Amino acid sequence: MCMKIGDVEINGQVILAPMAGVSTLAYREFMKPFGIALSYSEMISDCGLAYGNKETLRYCLTSKTDRPVGLQLFGASLETTSKAIGILENTADYDILDLNLGCPVYKVVKTGAGSAWLKDPNALYEYVRGVCRVSHKPVTAKIRLGWDQNSINVREVGALLEKAGCKAFAVHARTQTQGYSGTADFSLIKDLNKDVSIPFAVSGDIFTPEAAASAMKISGASFVMVARGALGRPNLVKDINSFLKDGTVGPSPSVIDQVTWAEDFANRLVTLEGERMAIMQLRGLIPHFFNSFPGYKRIRLAISENTHRMSDLEKIFDSIKTRGQL
Numbered sequence: 196m197c198m199k200i201g202d203v204e205i206n207g208q209v210i211l212a213p214m215a216g217v218s219t220l221a222y223r224e225f226m227k228p229f230g231i232a233l234s235y236s237e238m239i240s241d242c243g244l245a246y247g248n249k250e251t252l253r254y255c256l257t258s259k260t261d262r263p264v265g266l267q268l269f270g271a272s273l274e275t276t277s278k279a280i281g282i283l284e285n286t287a288d289y290d291i292l293d294l295n296l297g298c299p300v301y302k303v304v305k306t307g308a309g310s311a312w313l314k315d316p317n318a319l320y321e322y323v324r325g326v327c328r329v330s331h332k333p334v335t336a337k338i339r340l341g342w343d344q345n346s347i348n349v350r351e352v353g354a355l356l357e358k359a360g361c362k363a364f365a366v367h368a369r370t371q372t373q374g375y376s377g378t379a380d381f382s383l384i385k386d387l388n389k390d391v392s393i394p395f396a397v398s399g400d401i402f403t404p405e406a407a408a409s410a411m412k413i414s415g416a417s418f419v420m421v422a423r424g425a426l427g428r429p430n431l432v433k434d435i436n437s438f439l440k441d442g443t444v445g446p447s448p449s450v451i452d453q454v455t456w457a458e459d460f461a462n463r464l465v466t467l468e469g470e471r472m473a474i475m476q477l478r479g480l481i482p483h484f485f486n487s488f489p490g491y492k493r494i495r496l497a498i499s500e501n502t503h504r505m506s507d508l509e510k511i512f513d514s515i516k517t518r519g520q521l
Contacts, residue, residue, distance in 0.1 A: 198394060198417060200233075201333025201362040203263050203290045205418075207232030208411075208439055209432050210365070210396050212422035213267045213293065213337070216476065220256045221463035225456075226425070227260055229432040232418070234264050235337075238295045238303075241270030241279035255287040256467075265291035265335060269298060271307030273325040280329050291362075294326060294336040296352075299371045310371035313342050313352060320355040327360030337365045337398075340383050343372040347383055353391045365396040365420050368410070375423075381413045388415025396420040404431070404438030411439075427483025429456055450488050454515045457484040461508055470505050478502055490521030 197206050211218065211226055213235035223234040236254055243251030257264050266289045270276040280292065296319065298309030305311075312319040327334045336356050341347040349366055356364050366387070368379035379399025387395065396418035397410040407419040425431045430452070434444040448456075461481060465473040482495040494511065502508050515521060 200291060200335060200394065203333055205232050205263065207436060208418050209407075209435050210418050210420045211235060211425075211432075212365075212398060212420045213237050213265075213295070214422055214426075217426065217480070219464065219467060220258060220261060221467040222460065223264065224258060224260045225460045225463050226429055226432065229429045230436040231432055232263075233291070234261060235293055236264065236266045238267045238269045238298060239279075241268050241272075241276045244268075244279035244282045245275050252286070255283060255289075257288050263290040265289065265293040267293040267295050267337070269295035269303060269308045271311070273322050276322075276326055277329045280326070284331060290332065292326070292330045292332045292334050294323060294334065296323075297337045297339040297367055297371075299339070299369075299374045304371065310339050310342065313339060313348065313371065314346070316348060316352055316355055319352065320359050323356060323359035323361060333362040334360060335363045335365070336361050337367065339367050340370050340380070343370050346370075349384055350387065350390045353387060353395065357391050357393045361393060363394045363396070363418075365398055365418075366414070366416075368397065368399040379410075381410045384414045386415050388417075394418065398422060400424070401435075402431075404434045404444055407435045408438055426480070427453075427457075427486065450485070450515060450520055453484045453488070454512050457481050458509075458512050460484075461505070461512075465505055474502060474504060474508070477508065481508065485521055488521050494521050 197204055207230060209230055209232055211231045211234040215237045218237040239254045240251055255266055266283060268276060268279055295309055296312045303309040338352055340349045366384055368381050368384060394417035397414050397416040398420035401407050401419055401421050402424040411419055430448050437443055461477050478499045481498050485491050485494050497511055
């Protein structure tokens with residue numbers, strides 16, 4: 196299935212979500228062969244770019260494999276975001292500009308960024324309209340149902356995003372106050388496609404192909420966005436694509452499949468970040484590849500407590516391959 200977001204062709208229906216601390220270039224490149232149609236970077240501070248923070252530029256890395264790709268900005272000021280866009284357009288290679296209007300984390304919200312925008316739809320509209328006028332790339336946005344259960348305004352905000360010039364958006368079916376707790380409520384965006392003309396993606400609790408199909412059917416979404424559900428379970432993406440196509444899924448991956456994928460991802464991250472920084476991240480990420488297998492707790496402890504360099508992780512991988520089990 197091929198659709199367009201602005202002038203960008205999207206071949207497929209599964210989008211990889213922007214996840215802080217996860218959605219590095221290495222992770223996006225690793226996930227692409229499993230059937231990702233569009234990837235988003237982890238969120239990038241517009242202030243970091245505007246003030247010349249070199250560390251922030253690391254989040255903007257892309258590659259030929261990592262296409263199409265959207266870079267996600269978060270900010271609270273059109274002036275600062277506009278400066279950041281100018282920097283991105285001069286230094287980064289990307290297809291879509293995404294606005295984070297849904298992050299629930301306090302340190303982001305307290306600045307007026309992320310889901311704080313949902314409290315003032317009129318201000319959100321003016322901000323997004325200004326961004327769409329500045330950006331030479333198609334603009335998308337990620338939002339939530341609303342600030343809290345008493346202020347569900349997703350339909351109003353979706354319509355305003357379209358009016359402002361957005362070419363697509365994604366909805367995480369929780370409120371800001373929920374954070375990542377509780378359950379996603381797709382009933383609150385039932386038939387959302389009747390309220391907007393631009394394509395949108397649904398997100399939240401997408402842990403199975405059936406959940407993806409159900410969320411899309413309820414909302415009328417064109418895309419589904421996978422986040423934590425695919426972390427360590429890359430084959431979920433392939434299964435979602437297959438299920439959406441003909442209602443089937445493939446066999447469950449073996450532990451050998453999982454360790455092969457974990458090793459591939461680990462090597463990519465080490466190449467990107469360097470061994471020291473990559474290992475710090477891998478201690479938390481690699482255990483996700485094995486959490487459905489017997490012996491998971493032992494492996495998790497070995498990885499999180501005894502892995503100090505890539506050779507330590509390779510020994511664990513080799514041991515799993517040799518035994519064929521954890």
